[in-house]
Structures are given as structure tokens and as C-alpha cells.
Amino acid sequence: MEILNLEGTEDTPKIILDKGNGIFEISGRSLPEDSAEFYQPVLDWIDEYSKDPNSSTDFMIKLEYFNTASSKLILDVLSALEDIEGMTILWYFHEDDEDMEEAGEEFSELVEIPFEFKTY
């Protein structure tokens, strides 16, 4: 399966989705002008991956900041991951960033996927 690899910029996150090497990562800042357009390739990739996923998937979300339009799309990403067997979300937040911790907790209440919370 093709690897989705997007370099991070000042307003878009770094994304690596690599089935072969078992790397699934969204990190950095997310405040794109058009969040729906930006996340569409991610949703398409997950749709493809869900047809034949690895036996377990640790999906890492390590965002230092996301805007509200991105939060809606992050929920769409999580919803797309929800039906994949063996899915775990690794939600990273900076150790003094209570808002990012709370955001992760809220997402975990909105989807049926196990979340592991990790600080950096």
C-alpha cells in the first residue's frame, strides 16, 4: 500500500501513514485554510487501509495545536479508524498542556476506540 507522507508546515501537520513499517502519525500544528481539503487524502488513505489493515495499529496523534475546523476533521479521522480491528490511539500532549489533554479526553468520549494518553 502506498505511503502517505506530508511534510509539516507552519499551518499544517506532518503526516506519515505507512502500513508496511507500521507508522501512523499526525503531528505538529493544524490550522489549514481549508481543513476538509487538507484531511481528504488522510481519510482516503484510511478508507483504503481499512480494507486490509495490520493486525494491530497504534495511531499516534501528537498535535501541539489544532483549530476548531481541524478538530471536526480529526473527529472524522477517528470515526474512520473506529471500525478497524486492533486500533489504538496514542494521544500525546505536552505535559503542561491541560487543554490538549482535555481535547483528547473529549475525542475518546466521542468514538469507540481505546486511547492511550502520553506526555512529552
Added chain:
Amino acid sequence: MKYIFDLHQTMLDHNLILVYEGEFTQEITKSVLAMAERNMDSSGEESSIKRKVFNVMVECLQNIVKHAEDIEANHSAIFMIGKRDNEYLIVSGNPIENDHIDGLKSKLENINGLDKDGLKSLYKDIIKNTEISDKGGAGLGFVDMARKSGNPLEFDFLDMDNTHKFFCLKTTISRA
């Protein structure tokens, strides 16, 4: 030349550290954010406060960008950051069509009537049940600004012309 002095004095009187007037785009948003971040970094601002200010700024600026195209080109907007000993103020002003005022007003009043838990459940309700609009908004901006600031959103609509009012919005972030 007196207007230069007057403008400078007004900025000092209102503790304004940044004022931007003109066209609002994503590129301008990024520049304004970068300037504000540098200012907070050089003054050694606490990272939790920095994040909240950044957060409120993004929602405020992107709101203006998203709604800017509604308005004819000669109606530009203003964005300001104020910094006092105990708080930051994120202030914006932009023209809004009269038809949209009632809806906006009731949305803001509803938000201001909610406590922390009320805002949290409103946020979750909107994110679950709302699609991204054709302008790219999630309808969450004001709720998020209120949550991050922990203070009511102050607003006013000032007379402009027959079809528009000037929508003023002030969000306060405590530095304590």
C-alpha cells in the same frame, strides 16, 4: 501629522501591542500569529498563556477570513492585541450584514450564559452533529474562544450604513 501622534497615543492608552487593519487572508493570519508569538516569546510569557492567546487569535482571525468575502471589498476589518499586567485582549472588528446580526447575537449570548461544563457539552454537541460549512467553518470558533479564555465574549454592533453594522468582539485571557 497629528494623527500619527494621536494613533500612537490611542495605542498606548489601550495597551495595544499590535494593530492590523486591511485585508484578511490565511497568509496575513500566519504573519500576525508569528508576530504575536515572537512578542510573547521575547517577553518570556508562560507557555500555557501563550497557547491560549494563540488559540483565540487563530479562531478570531480565521473567522474574519471566512466571512470577509461576504462583504464588498471596501469594507475591511481590524484586529488588535492588547496586553496589560494581568491580561491579554484579543479584539476584532468587521462589517456584518444586518440580516446576520440576530443569529450571531443569540449565538454569543447563548455561549456567555454557559459555564465550563455547559460550554464543553455545547462543543461536543456541535462537533458531533455539524458538518463543515462551505466556508470551511465548523461552527465551533466562538465556543472554543470562550472555553480557552474562561471569560465571557464581549461584543457590540455599531452603526455603519443601511445594510451593515460593525461587529466588535473582545476576548480576555487572564495572565494569572
